[in-house]
Amino acid sequence: MIQTxxxxxxxxxxxPDSEVMIDVRNLxxxxxxxxxxxxxxxxxxxxxxxxxxxxxxxxxxxxxRMLTGRSRPTSGSATIAGMDIVTQRDDILPIINVVxxxxxxxxxxxxxxxxxxxxxxxxxxxxxxDELLERVGLEEASKRATxxxxxxxxxxxxxxxALINKPELLxxxxxxxxxxxxxxxxxxxxxxxxxxxxxxxxxxxxxxxxADDLSHTVAFISAGKLVAIDSPRELxxxxxxxxxxxxxxxxxxxxxxxxxxxxxxxxxxxxxxxxVLAIHSREGTLEDVFIEIAGRSL
Amino acid sequence: MNLNWRNINAIYRKxxxxxxxxxxxxxxLIVPFGIAIFYNVMxxxxxxxxxxxxxxxxxxxxxxxxxxxxxxDTIDLVLEPADSEDEVRQVLEDEDADMGLIIxxxxxxxxxxxxxxxxxxxxxxxxxxxxxxxxxxxxLVVRQMVGTPEPVALSVEMVAPxxxxxxxxxxxxxxxxxxxxxxxMMLIGTIGILAVPIILAEEAEKKTLEALTLIASxxxxxxxxxxVGLTYLGxxxxxxxxxxxxxxxxxxxxxxxxxxxxVALVGFGLLLGGLFKSANQLNNWGGLILLPxxxxxxxxxxxxxxxxxxxxxxxxxxxGMKLAVNGMSGEAxxxxxxxxxxxxxxxxxxxxxxxxxxxxxxxx
Numbered sequence: 001m002i003q004t005x006x007x008x009x010x011x012x013x014x015x016p017d018s019e020v021m022i023d024v025r026n027l028x029x030x031x032x033x034x035x036x037x038x039x040x041x042x043x044x045x046x047x048x049x050x051x052x053x054x055x056x057x058x059x060x061x062x063x064x065r066m067l068t069g070r071s072r073p074t075s076g077s078a079t080i081a082g083m084d085i086v087t088q089r090d091d092i093l094p095i096i097n098v099v100x101x102x103x104x105x106x107x108x109x110x111x112x113x114x115x116x117x118x119x120x121x122x123x124x125x126x127x128x129x130d131e132l133l134e135r136v137g138l139e140e141a142s143k144r145a146t147x148x149x150x151x152x153x154x155x156x157x158x159x160x161x162a163l164i165n166k167p168e169l170l171x172x173x174x175x176x177x178x179x180x181x182x183x184x185x186x187x188x189x190x191x192x193x194x195x196x197x198x199x200x201x202x203x204x205x206x207x208x209x210x211a212d213d214l215s216h217t218v219a220f221i222s223a224g225k226l227v228a229i230d231s232p233r234e235l236x237x238x239x240x241x242x243x244x245x246x247x248x249x250x251x252x253x254x255x256x257x258x259x260x261x262x263x264x265x266x267x268x269x270x271x272x273x274x275x276v277l278a279i280h281s282r283e284g285t286l287e288d289v290f291i292e293i294a295g296r297s298l
Numbered sequence: 299m300n301l302n303w304r305n306i307n308a309i310y311r312k313x314x315x316x317x318x319x320x321x322x323x324x325x326x327l328i329v330p331f332g333i334a335i336f337y338n339v340m341x342x343x344x345x346x347x348x349x350x351x352x353x354x355x356x357x358x359x360x361x362x363x364x365x366x367x368x369x370x371d372t373i374d375l376v377l378e379p380a381d382s383e384d385e386v387r388q389v390l391e392d393e394d395a396d397m398g399l400i401i402x403x404x405x406x407x408x409x410x411x412x413x414x415x416x417x418x419x420x421x422x423x424x425x426x427x428x429x430x431x432x433x434x435x436x437x438l439v440v441r442q443m444v445g446t447p448e449p450v451a452l453s454v455e456m457v458a459p460x461x462x463x464x465x466x467x468x469x470x471x472x473x474x475x476x477x478x479x480x481x482x483m484m485l486i487g488t489i490g491i492l493a494v495p496i497i498l499a500e501e502a503e504k505k506t507l508e509a510l511t512l513i514a515s516x517x518x519x520x521x522x523x524x525x526v527g528l529t530y531l532g533x534x535x536x537x538x539x540x541x542x543x544x545x546x547x548x549x550x551x552x553x554x555x556x557x558x559x560x561v562a563l564v565g566f567g568l569l570l571g572g573l574f575k576s577a578n579q580l581n582n583w584g585g586l587i588l589l590p591x592x593x594x595x596x597x598x599x600x601x602x603x604x605x606x607x608x609x610x611x612x613x614x615x616x617x618g619m620k621l622a623v624n625g626m627s628g629e630a631x632x633x634x635x636x637x638x639x640x641x642x643x644x645x646x647x648x649x650x651x652x653x654x655x656x657x658x659x660x661x662x
Binding site: 068070090096097100105107108109113117118120121123165 | 300304305307308309311312316319320504505506508509510511512513514
């Protein structure tokens with residue numbers, strides 16, 4: 001199991017460093033007549049958890065491929081830690097890493113051998129391998145071929161591999177896919193911990209609750225265009241209903257409009273009469289926001 | 299594209315031991331190795347002598363045995379006695395013999411008495427019978443029986459052999475060595491065209507290539523794979539030389555030929571590895587691709603020069619085989635080996651130019 005100290009959501013909401021880690025300006029990528037990424041701009045600060053949400057084919061992977069130096073932009077520019085992704089690619093690679101969507105491990109190699117290979121590639125000491133195996137709870141399984149690992153174990157090894165170079169910027173592509181709820185929770189705690197340690201996290205996920213729970217900033221991409229970007233709370237407030245559901249003593253649920261003076265008086269009366277059991281915000285979820293903006297759910 | 303030897307070394311060490319755990323790669327190494335050992339055990343170094351049968355009238359003459367002894371270095375002569383001239387003719391008509399000797403009664407005695415006895419030579423109208431050799435030898439043996447000194451001490455040698463014609467190739471090299479060398483070329487072919495591309499295609503298929511190229515360049519990866527292929531090749535050829543107890547008489551020609559062929563085929567293999575979507579797909583089609591690549595190794599020495607022969611000449615394995623044959627024998631069995639070097643060099647340039655072009659386009 002992933003061993004991290006639990007991180008409360010209030011801690012997560014701490015403001016990231018003001019230093020810009022990713023600065024994307026009018027970035028586009030065309031494949032023939034198809035605009036995979038269409039003139040997007042955004043910034044991500046150091047230590048920020050940034051979630052990139054969109055349908056399959058919306059342009060998420062193409063954006064990540066450009067930011068990780070595997071694909072050249074057709075137009076526009078982007079910097080990582082102030083370095084240009086095209087001209088200073090070789091300087092950027094040692095400070096970033098990726099947990100890919102596919103569990104691309106060397107299955108005939110042991111878990112340890114997988115990590116040792118990448119430790120050698122990044123010039124990391126072998127001691128780092130031991131630290132990471134312990135951190136992701138795979139010390140005992142480290143001598144087994146990874147083809148014998150469960151999906152969760154493989155995911156933890158992938159995370160250990162991505163941390164081998166102590167990256168300043170970590171790209172996580174659907175990191176909790178295939179994980180059981182407990183492992184997902186541990187991974188989310190780990191992501192929060194990385195953020196606390198000033199590691200910037202660029203996350204793509206289909207799980208809106210995960211993005212809502214983890215992210216400082218959420219960006220929605222649809223058909224290659226960036227259609228919304230803000231903190232989860234702001235997005236929900238801007239696009240959700242401004243209402244609340246009030247559960248009363250008689251177990252009835254009353255919906256009140258938070259802008260309506262009459263509803264405000266009704267709420268006051270219920271409270272004075274001691275009839276209110278619970279009040280639930282109806283600000284909406286990120287899923288609602290996404291459907292409203294993109295027209296359909298993820 | 300910058301080279302990073304730390305990356306190349308890390309990937310090389312990983313592949314060197316990981317790749318042979320893949321059954322497809324292991325088979326690509328073991329099969330030609332096994333074939334070479336098989337040929338080594340099956341054939342010996344003696345040149346196979348042509349066998350001819352001579353049927354003769356049994357009249358107590360020593361001529362047949364003397365003839366057999368005189369030809370023992372070149373033809374394995376089988377003697378078959380007959381009771382009469384008619385029987386000799388019948389045996390020839392039945393194609394059970396290549397030559398008939400009609401020896402009259404008292405042939406040896408008449409010969410010694412200088413009475414010029416009659417001697418009939420009958421030949422079957424057939425294929426492959428060395429008529430000139432047999433008839434010439436009869437004349438020689440009869441002179442020996444009479445005691446006439448041979449006018450000259452004749453020696454026969456093939457000078458400036460035509461490029462790899464069968465008899466000179468096998469005479470100078472031996473069937474065992476020829477086929478073991480051909481199997482070595484097959485080993486180089488399977489490593490270059492099958493094992494190396496499978497290693498690369500598997501990286502792409504399993505998407506481990508994406509993880510590697512996050513820190514290493516494609517060039518680092520490709521060079522590491524090429525070095526793995528050349529290491530397998532070196533170990534394989536070295537082991538085969540040791541097990542077959544063969545050592546090239548001209549190591550420079552032999553090893554330079556093997557190395558150039560290996561470099562060329564590994565280059566094409568790496569190109570091939572990028573064309574197939576999966577290692578299994580490549581493994582399935584690999585046999586078809588391999589066949590025209592390695593077949594010249596087995597026929598380059600015996601194929602008559604014609605249009606098809608010229609096509610074979612253009613295939614790198616044919617030239618690698620020529621250099622290996624000359625290097626192993628230490629003789630110029632194949633003439634003009636600089637052409638072989640030139641053809642291999644051209645293939646190397648083509649393979650790696652195409653590879654560099656392909657790598658330069660990957661990031662776009």
